[in-house]
Amino acid sequence: MVAPTQTKMEEKKNGNNLLEVKGLKKFFPIQKGLLKRTVGHVKAVDDVSFFVRHGETLGLVGESGCGKSTAGRSIIRLYEPTEGQILFESRTLSADGNPKLVNLLDLNAAEMKQIRKEISMVFQDPINSLNPRMTVSDIVAEPMQIHGLYMGRETEEIIVRLLERVGLRPDHLRRYPHEFSGGQRQRIGIARALSLNPSLVICDEPVSALDVSIQAQTLNLLQDLQKDFNLSYIFVAHDLSVVEHISDRVAVMYVGKIAEIATAEELYSRPLHPYTEALLSSVPKPDPLYQSKRIVMQGDVADPSNPPSGCYFHPRCRYAEEVCKLKTPEIRELRPDHFVACHRAEELTLEGI
Amino acid sequence: MSEPLIEVKDLHVEFDVRAGVVKAVDGLTMTINRGKTLGVIGESGCGKSVTARAILNMIPRPGKITQGEIIYHRRRGKDGQAGLDDIIDLSKTETDGKVIRSIRGGEIGMIFQEPMSSLTPVYTAGVHINEAVSLHHLTPVRKVGDQIAEQVAAHRNVTKEEAREIAIKMLRRVGIPKPDQRVDSYPHQLSGGQRQRVMIAIALSCEPAMLIADEPTTALDVSIEAQILDIMRELQETADMAIMFITHNLGVIASMAEEIVVMYMGKVVEQGKVLEIFRDPKHPYTQALLKSIPQLGKKKMGERLASISGMTPDPFNLPTGCVFHPRCPMFMPGRCDKVAPKWTQVAEGHYASCLLYEEA
Secondary structure (H helix, E strand, C coil), X not given: CHHHHHHHHHHHHCCCEEEEEEEEEEEEEEEECCCCEEEEEEEEEEEEEEEEECCCEEXXXXXXXXXXXXXXXXXXXXXXXXXXXXXXXXXXXCCCCCCEEEEHHHCCHHHHHHHHHHXXXXXXXXXXXXXXXXXXXXXXXXXXXXXXXXXXXXXHHXXXXXXHHCCCCHHHCCCCHHHCCHHHHHHHHHHHHHCCCCCEEEEECCCCCCCHHHHHHHHHHHHXXXXXXXXXXXXXXXXXXXXXXXXXXXXXXXXXXXXXXXXXXXXXXXXXXXXHHHHHHHCCCCCCCCCCCCCCCCCCCCCCCCCCCCCCCHHXXXXXXXXXXXXXXXXXXXXXXXXXXXXXXXCCCCCCC | CCCEEXXXXXXXXXXXXXXXXXXXXXXXXXXXXXXXXXXXXXXXXXXXHHHHHHHXXXXXXXXXXXXXXXXXXXXXXXXXCHHHCEEEEHHHCCCCCHXXXXXXXXXXXXXXXXXXXXXXXXXXXXXXXXXXXXXXXXCCCCCHHHHHHHHHXXXXXXXXXXXXXXXXXXXXXXXXXXXXXXXXXXXXXXXXXXXXXXXXXXXXXXXXXXXXXXXXXXXXXXXXXXXXXXXXXXXXXXXXXXEEEEECCHHHHHHHCXXXXXXXXXXXXXXXXXXXXXXXXXXXXXXXXXXXXXXXXXCCCCCCCCCCCCCCCCCCCCCCCCCCHHHCCCCCCCCCCCCCCCCEEEECCEEECCHHHCCC
């Protein structure tokens, strides 16, 4: 069962993948007592595989606590992954100038530092992710200083251009983060993420804290920057309509596992996993005449330290059968570029949007 | 027919801070009818939460109601007739007086947003939790059940045992599993969605005539959000409760409200039935707001969102004329920046304040 899936994934890789995550696991130990003995693990990310092509956006959605942010952070080893492979096409680590495929988990600290030039992050909270004692120009210049790329006046010009590109004025350079609105702060965060000319940007809920009109401005900016700099994004968010708008492909996560990955259009119109179907049906539509066909998911999200047997979603799934309680479903490609982890995916006809 | 419960007339709320005076609410008029849902939408800082607090007469200092009336039609007894209502101007009641205290929480309940970005980096997590929880009126060292029971006891004449029974009943009603055990849980033992449901249970335990829901589901996942909205709808039907629903989520408001008020910089810019607002928005701000949200299932590749240009203006230095004119796509030079628009009827029961609809 496992082998064909693996080869399918391999085949895809031979296309033009910037990043490929294989069997990523991140378990947080639960320690108890005086001796801090490990009594269990929170399986935040549990055997997750996906890939990101050049210049595309992969959306990562799911309910809170499903491990989407942990997965994003594990990629640049902000959290040290427990197991798995993270293959990344690196420019800086190759000797001959051609991109070279490296496993990030095999790298030492010095090599990892080089990789952080190529993969950067934009965080959710624009207030806490900016140092309140640093000016905007310091914040944007800091990554360049750390990597020894700071060249005085020349760099200043780069920073000014970068800030203008994200919609800030040069006279903002000497100001502090508290002088800006939420949307402007997020722009500073984006400018900082782009200062080292990365190829992959991991956006962790970048618009969740923003007002609708500012959210639209920020999403447009991210799309423009993607075109201009040929960026790939991993876009972690819980808002399904935002993810649909920005993503080329979308991965749905549930309790540390990937339930389904497909192109945005396919996933939203023809979901194959009952969890995706239920999630889509819960989104309130901005249309007063819309008759909700909401599928009620019984109970709460499973506890990642003590997940149910078989398919983690089975206690809440209205299609669950005996096999779902016993066996963990493998993720497999059911339609071209459409992967799903559900025993009954073939026989079910699920409704999209 | 619709019978008014709260009438807000020409309300002005000002915050006199060192840098100047902020007009948080500037001449707001609206009516909340018995048993109906009024949706209030707008961006942060537009004065929607301040309006809600003004109704309960609990504007934080240095804010003050400087002008206007908030008429509350208080029903005498449970089976009282509309004609026998007491009419109370809530804005004139004493902030800490007996009258307003019996209304707050008892006759008008309120649910707050889960505090998400209000954390100060200099406090430990523990202090934060205490603070957040006390904002929620949930005290961490006391059981959830006791807190509901206390609310009931404060507003209804019941014994301790009866209050506990009511607490369990309320928890069951808001869909908390095993309510007879959960009643003895502390807030930290509950998930975010459950905590919000307890908040709703507290607000509803005294069968209020009106519920003010200030962004009640913003911090929750869609699946939990849908559950909470169902509970609110169901309780509204069974208890004939009015809801003032404040949100910036247009999807939520479309499914909840009968009537919508759109606010911008302390003013109502448009008001109408939910269908009219979504199908035929008149004010350029409402139009822009509706266009700026990505719609599910309507993806076009490479499509951009129509965003509103610029930012909300500096509250100390509001633009002249129409406050929206610097960002407005329909800006008419020489008029919009000079003349303040008047409240104009644009269709049956549909009002907007925009010079486009005023006769020159």
